[in-house]
Amino acid sequence: MGPLTPSGTHPFDLKLTNKVPTFRASAELFIKLGMNVNGLNIPQKRSMAFSDYVKQKIDILLLQETHLSKTSAPKYLSKHYPQVYLASSTTKTKGVAILIAKQQNYQEGRVIIDRSRGVLEAKTPNTQDQDSKYLARYLTTQKIVNIWREKHPIDMDYSYYSSVHASYSRIDFIFTKSTFVDYVYATTIHIIKWPDHGMKPLVLRHGCWRLNESLLLDKDTCTEISTTLREHFYMNTLADTSVAIRWDAHKAVIRGIFIKLYHLATTRKQNPTTYKEIQDTRAQLIQDKAAYSMRKTKHLYYE
Template structure:
């Protein structure tokens, strides 16, 4: 146990929820999978895939080989999906889909923990009756730690979750939805961790209004597992993705094996600097009292340190540019 704790560190489950507004176009599927890889998403819960039952294109790659889909039988609309990364040792126990394309549930284990993941897409009318029906089905299916994500097409707290502070959703619909969530002891994670903040996941060009209608829910007794949740920038879909970090039984090596980023060798200034570093190293260290084999092994460490330094600097610059771009996009949205 001591060896394990010293060699490994805890790893969060990185969950994403995103209304993708249709994935029948190959470029959109490729873009989604690239985004999932770059964000190191463990489990992706998607809505509005728009796959028609019996005619659905493939949505997987070597990084996300496992997928569960609920496709509408009548048209290319609705649809929900759950994708699981190859880095997550998820053992499937059961899955449940809806012929109406409103939800998909999957239950399984990650090491010694049981998880139930649910991706839900509610209609834009009578959301309360649809939610109540789905939660009743989920109640008999779920086990362990249940994570619910989806587009609910409603602002549960219009005063905070709408840029106008109001909603056209009937009051009885909101009351019924809140009651259903309360009866099932479900917590709106973003609002719980951002109690007074305003942020939005969707902009309606028709009503010229920003709203937060995309959610992550978890049972109240598992609320402490949530480390953070953020609404990201809206990019290629009309909804913003939500990112949730959840404590998990996963562990990762404290020190990962280093691999050379070969793209650094293609950079002429870096090659020139490396040549100068090695020239200086050998000039300072080749002496008659030090075996040449020792100098040779030492020079390998110098090369490794040089490339680690350059690779880290390049990654920091790239991450900073990405954060700045996303921050600018979010500022324009708000």
């Protein structure tokens, strides 16, 4: 996808180009996903929509059903979102768009090392046979999760209202790798206002990796860390490497061990849990978060 998809390209072909939107980790990134606008050809509707987006201070817009054709797409959508990437049809139907706010530190270029985060939007047309079992099996195999459900395991909310059937449903999804869940600070479903779909904001948090100190309370974790340290310094002798290299390398090794142990601890239990177990787990997480805040405050002000 790129600015004004060239003629002859199917509007929903996924192409890997050498220009990928990437962003520096400077502050929290507010992305609005899963927004079906049901057409942006009317100027009054565009003005109303972008006024709403600017008011909510959204950094990246991922829009669906823009209905902007290749031949009659407006050259200008909003001064607040100068970077526009469109994938349009030959007629005023379908279409997706990625818009980036002007205050973002936007860069275009080939991704060599994934130190930033790429953004991709895809919309599946409803013309093909839907196989929910195949989709669920694929998501499980690839360890892809529905981020809204991960953050709201027992909540009930809906993103679409059908006026014809007078019913609510949730047909807009945000999928991400399970390893990316920790980078998501929050995701919600907003009230359905001017379109018939509710927007789904996603807030990404940035920052350096920090040790989850609660892992040090586990005896097995401490034992594995001690064993790994002894093996590291035994295998990397002073005859082969310098003291500085051994010291820097051991920090990377220990960090990898902590990340692995945390991942195992969070994925050890895959079976569905009951409502009471979920409630108890959430209460325990709140207590752990409070304890972590107390330790962090003590470290900042008293040590």
